[in-house]
Amino acid sequence: MLQTPSQTVGPYFAYGLTPKQYGYDFKNLTTNILESVLEGKEIITIKGKIFDGENKVIPDAMIELWQNDGEHNFFGRFGTGSESDSHFAFQTIKPNSVDGQAPFVTLIVFMRGQLIHSYTRFYFSDETELNKQDLVLNSVPAERQNTIIAQKKDSCYEFNIYMQGENETVFFEV
Amino acid sequence: MIESNDSLLDIEVQPSKLDIGYTSTILRSPTKPMILLKKSIAERTGPLFHDFNLGILDHDLTKNSVRNGEPIGERIVVHGTVRNEIGEPIPNTILEIWQANAAGRYVHKVDQHNAPLDPNFLGTGRCRTDEHGNYKFYTIKPGAYPWGNHHNAWRPNHIHFSLFGNQIISRLVTQMYFPGDPLLEYDPIYKAVKAKGRELLISKFDLDITEPNYALGYRFDIVLRGSQATPFENR
Numbered sequence: 286m287l288q289t290p291s292q293t294v295g296p297y298f299a300y301g302l303t304p305k306q307y308g309y310d311f312k313n314l315t316t317n318i319l320e321s322v323l324e325g326k327e328i329i330t331i332k333g334k335i336f337d338g339e340n341k342v343i344p345d346a347m348i349e350l351w352q353n354d355g356e357h358n359f360f361g362r363f364g365t366g367s368e369s370d371s372h373f374a375f376q377t378i379k380p381n382s383v384d385g386q387a388p389f390v391t392l393i394v395f396m397r398g399q400l401i402h403s404y405t406r407f408y409f410s411d412e413t414e415l416n417k418q419d420l421v422l423n424s425v426p427a428e429r430q431n432t433i434i435a436q437k438k439d440s441c442y443e444f445n446i447y448m449q450g451e452n453e454t455v456f457f458e459v
Numbered sequence: 460m461i462e463s464n465d466s467l468l469d470i471e472v473q474p475s476k477l478d479i480g481y482t483s484t485i486l487r488s489p490t491k492p493m494i495l496l497k498k499s500i501a502e503r504t505g506p507l508f509h510d511f512n513l514g515i516l517d518h519d520l521t522k523n524s525v526r527n528g529e530p531i532g533e534r535i536v537v538h539g540t541v542r543n544e545i546g547e548p549i550p551n552t553i554l555e556i557w558q559a560n561a562a563g564r565y566v567h568k569v570d571q572h573n574a575p576l577d578p579n580f581l582g583t584g585r586c587r588t589d590e591h592g593n594y595k596f597y598t599i600k601p602g603a604y605p606w607g608n609h610h611n612a613w614r615p616n617h618i619h620f621s622l623f624g625n626q627i628i629s630r631l632v633t634q635m636y637f638p639g640d641p642l643l644e645y646d647p648i649y650k651a652v653k654a655k656g657r658e659l660l661i662s663k664f665d666l667d668i669t670e671p672n673y674a675l676g677y678r679f680d681i682v683l684r685g686s687q688a689t690p691f692e693n694r
Contacts, residue, residue, distance in 0.1 A: 286546050286682045288469045290656040292634040293481075293648060295619065297567035301557025301583035302621060309566070310524070311583055312514060314555065315506070338486035345569070351627050353501045360506030366569075383499060391501055395632060398483030400474035400651050402632060404496075425494055448487050458467065458493040459502050459628050 291401040296345050303364040317363040319377040326378040330441035334372050338449035344371040346396035354380040387415035403456045407435040407444045429455050472656030480647035503691045505627040508553050518586040520598035530580035532561025532599035534674040540592045541681045547688035548592025555621040557583040563602030572604050615642035624683040625690045635679045636661045
């Protein structure tokens with residue numbers, strides 16, 4: 286059967302997909318705080334912004350986060366329209382390494398101006414050894430690998446997403 | 460690298476990332492080649508929401524935010540079946556829906572179209588497919604509205620859908636349109652879909668599910684990418 290075609294999420298998704306975050310009276314399916322049920326695991330924060338082809342910050346995108354290392358799985362969602370500087374942020378735990386591969390987290394990017402969502406993933410800058418031998422990272426041209434490594438800064442990991450340009454983030458065909 | 464039962468996006472029906480008719484794709488669509496990913500457990504699975512309790516009125520947008528009366532507009536019931544690419548129904552999967560009201564106005568604060576809000580209509584809801592992959596929800600037929608893409612641009616009547624399926628690759632966000640809408644042929648978002656796929660986005664009027672003296676029925680069947688009808692087991 287033919288796949289139902291994708292259409293853009295548009296600019297007005299917030300009251301349907303991220304209602305609580307934007308102050309609408311409708312229950313959320315999920316949030317950006319994903320760690321609450323786990324004790325004894327280090328909580329990490331991922332923070333970033335999304336930039337368009339003119340390097341302008343995008344204030345009307347939605348990011349979904351998915352991680353599954355076989356032990357824990359989490360799904361989160363956050364729009365870039367509620368914070369004054371249009372950043373997104375998630376609290377979660379760092380996934381385990383599976384089969385010797387470097388830990389990573391999948392992100393899906395939706396926005397007005399995207400007819401179909403984009404899949405990316407980020408690795409962790411403090412996993413140098415595992416990153417070096419990771420099959421997926423090594424399938425990415427060397428000069429682009431840094432675009433999918435979240436940088437550890439003080440209390441969080443920073444991961445900015447560039448839709449276009451010299452530093453365009455690596456997006457995956459999954 | 461790709462297993463035989465994996466499927467990729469069908470480029471014969473799916474829109475291209477860049478479509479100059481839809482001007483905001485120009486600065487927002489990726490331009491570099493996608494990297495083909497060897498699937499790991501993270502791609503074979505996805506959120507299932509089995510523990511998420513739907514509210515009893517989540518599937519009825521005509522009732523789920525009533526304040527002082529019924530929402531204005533033409534009441535409709537939308538139903539359909541969610542399947543995978545080999546035609547198997549996908550049971551127990553969540554659909555999220557959102558839309559403009561009958562006057563063509565979204566509740567979203569960014570929408571400044573000069574049309575009235577309806578105090579009794581939020582315009583969002585959820586439902587879940589049953590064991591046969593069928594879903595159903597009630598709503599008000601959304602109105603058309605103007606947008607800034609080009610001179611005199613109007614979006615055809617549509618309802619936004621968000622679905623998960625059983626894998627992260629089956630994730631779908633789309634829009635359902637209505638039969639016979641004269642705005643479709645002028646709409647760059649609809650027309651960004653390849654000709655072979657466009658009909659798939661238009662619901663069909665369905666007298667069989669039309670409820671006498673209550674609501675007009677429309678059928679909108681959905682096919683998610685992939686061939687996995689049931690969730691992949693972690694272990």
